Amino acid sequence: MxxxxxxxxxxxxxxxxxxxxxxxxxxxxxxxxxxxxxxxxxxxxxxxxxxxxxxxxxxxxxxxxxxxxxxxxxxxxxxxxxxxxxxxxxxxxxxxxxxxxxxxxxxxxxxxAIAEAVLGAGRGADDVFVLALGTGIAGAHVVDGAVRKGAHGGAGEIGHIATGRGEKCTCGQSGCLESLLGGTRLGARWDRARGVHAQSTAVDVVHGAERGDESARAVLDEATSALANGLLSVMAMIDPGVIVIGGGLSNSPEWIIDPAVDKARRQATFHAIPPIVRAELGxxxxxxxxxxxxxxxxxxxxxxxxx
Amino acid sequence: MxxxxxxxxxxxxxxxxxxxxxxxxxxxxxxxxxxxxxxxxxxxxxxxxxxxxxxxxxxxxxxxxxxxxxxxxxxxxxxxxxxxxxxxxxxxxxxxxxxxxxxxxxxxxxxxAIAEAVLGAGRGADDVFVLALGTGIAGAHVVDGAVRKGAHGGAGEIGHIATGRGEKCTCGQSGCLESLLGGTRLGARWDRARGVHAQSTAVDVVHGAERGDESARAVLDEATSALANGLLSVMAMIDPGVIVIGGGLSNSPEWIIDPAVDKARRQATFHAIPPIVRAELGxxxxxxxxxxxxxxxxxxxxxxxxx
CATH class of the missing domain: 3.30.420.40 (ATPase, nucleotide binding domain)
Incomplete structure (x- = not known):
């Protein structure tokens, strides 16, 4: 043994x-x-x-x-x-x-990523893209139990696909997925929308939206659209067999994650839509x-x- | 033999x-x-x-x-x-x-893509992303002489990363790279900018720009920015060892391709910038x-x- x-x-x-x-x-x-x-x-x-x-x-x-x-x-x-x-x-x-x-x-x-792909929500599939939605947005493409790291170890940075528009991101580019969806940014965007200096967290924004706060809901709606685009981009570029979504935001999937998956399904055109499932190992x-x-x-x- | x-x-x-x-x-x-x-x-x-x-x-x-x-x-x-x-x-x-x-x-x-990666501009590297800029925008990630096709044969669609903004694309999404950079779209965008119905081609736009036509240059500038973002997205998602750019547009690299590569190099932040070379096999x-x-x-x- x-x-x-x-x-x-x-x-x-x-x-x-x-x-x-x-x-x-x-x-x-x-x-x-x-x-x-x-x-x-x-x-x-x-x-x-x-x-x-x-x-x-x-x-x-x-x-x-x-x-x-x-x-x-x-x-x-x-x-x-x-x-x-x-x-x-x-x-x-x-x-x-x-x-x-x-x-x-x-x-x-x-x-x-490997654990979720092999033992968690991706088990049984040999081609899994794992998205982690936390303070930052991380991605990893796991094939046959190994992460595809790219030529310099940097592959999978779905959070920083360049659109050249919108908000300045911590990475220095503009319009990255992370600038609209990263946990820290959600709080900062809500505080800015309300004109307060509260250092709100992503959880605060979710609680605000649950209480019916319109500005919190608007911030989450923008994040939802950003995540839908991210999911479509993963399908277009990687075409994985399964997409697994984990990280802190996956604890409140009724905000952002579930509506983003619905939105991506509706917006998909040429894409092969794989099963999109929540991480299991927490x-x-x-x-x-x-x-x-x-x-x-x-x-x-x-x-x-x-x- | x-x-x-x-x-x-x-x-x-x-x-x-x-x-x-x-x-x-x-x-x-x-x-x-x-x-x-x-x-x-x-x-x-x-x-x-x-x-x-x-x-x-x-x-x-x-x-x-x-x-x-x-x-x-x-x-x-x-x-x-x-x-x-x-x-x-x-x-x-x-x-x-x-x-x-x-x-x-x-x-x-x-x-x-395989030919360019193995025998052409990517030879000697084992991890090559090949971009073809023609009527449409195609991409293929070639590793050890084989294209990574994804779980449903659809991987590499760099032309259709979803931004959710800008122009409607032929694929049905909005703001795709191809909607700003695809050969047919370049001509259509120039015709629209000038208010004519000329069915111009990408070559016509390049000739217009060479003659100093401001609207042609503006169309090519937008395409340049789109390609720069595409290159940065390939680095972020795939992190290849070499990027090869081919297709019809690569015949006039002084428009779009060379300035886009310069722009991508300037905008890169966390990215590992690989050699970016022109296709050789025509x-x-x-x-x-x-x-x-x-x-x-x-x-x-x-x-x-x-x-």
């Missing part, structure tokens, strides 16, 4: 997940949610948390997510906006040295993706031993 | 190309340009043209392009807007029966793509014999 450990090392919590490979099927063993260690000695603290979680079980391999960009060859973190203390460290090697088991690092968005997607990365690591090691 | 025949069966001309596989490198042997047969007996006439072209040489396999959609399993043409007489026929099988050599059918846009790209399809057919047959 192969035991696999997923460590989702987020900005505020560490999610730990132990899974068992039961004849090609991954089964959940147990999970834990812990604060994220910071600063000097963070890797020691992370190793202690992980050791406590494992107890007497010995994992065969682990995967650890990183919220940022890492160097493929060395596994060292290049930039992590929310976890600066990680920069320059190779988290998989550090944790591997301390736990005495092999590990692999995986980018958190990649982990989430906040545990990253940990499951880390488990999948660990599973791959074990498989690769076995292959190496046999050559 | 393997001899491979490419038949590019276009709407007005048949292009024939005989190539030799010289140790993994394709060498051009000879070419011919003939009128396209039509109507009843077209396949007989096409076979006669091809036989005359081959003379005493015996090709080991051929590829034939089809301008339209064909059924993958049977090779039968489903729709061909410009060659209705082909519909219901399986052109590779028909020609194979008459010539006595194995053949394979390939969609003309796919053939052109009107023979389709025939070369058919040769590549034939080569694959021979390779597949050899593999089958050895299993």
């Amino acid at each position: 192969t035991l696999l450990l997923g460590v989702d090392n987020g900005g505020t919590r560490v999610k730990l997940l132990l899974a068992r490979d039961a004849g090609g099927r991954l089964e959940h063993v147990r999970t834990a949610d812990a604060p994220t260690p910071r600063g000097i000695g963070a890797m020691d603290e992370l190793a202690a948390i992980t050791r406590g979680f494992l107890g007497d079980d010995r994992a065969d391999a682990f995967g650890i997510t990183v919220a940022g960009i890492f160097d493929e060859a060395s596994g060292a973190v290049v930039t992590s906006a929310n976890m600066r203390w990680l920069e320059g460290l190779a988290p998989a090697r550090e944790l591997s040295d301390r736990l005495g088991i092999p590990g692999v690092v995986v980018q958190d968005g990649v982990a989430t 906040s545990w997607a990253g940990a499951w993706g880390a488990v999948l990365a660990a599973e791959q690591r074990v498989g690769d090691a076995l292959r190496l031993e046999h050559t | 393997t001899l491979l025949l490419g038949v590019d069966n276009g709407g007005t001309r048949v292009k024939l190309l005989l190539a030799r596989d010289a140790g993994g490198r394709l060498e051009h042997v000879r070419t011919a340009d003939a009128p396209t047969p039509r109507g009843i007996g077209a396949m007989d006439e096409l076979a006669a043209i091809t036989r005359g072209f081959l003379g005493d040489d015996r090709a080991d396999a051929f590829g034939i392009t089809v301008a339209g959609i064909f059924d993958e399993a049977s090779g039968a043409v489903v729709t061909s807007a410009n060659m209705r007489w082909l519909e219901g026929l399986a052109p590779a099988r028909e020609l194979s029966d008459r010539l006595g050599i194995p053949g394979v059918v390939v969609q003309d846009g796919v053939a052109t 009107s023979w790209a389709g025939a070369w793509g058919a040769v590549l399809a034939a080569e694959q057919r021979v390779g597949d047959a050899l593999r089958l014999e050895h299993t």
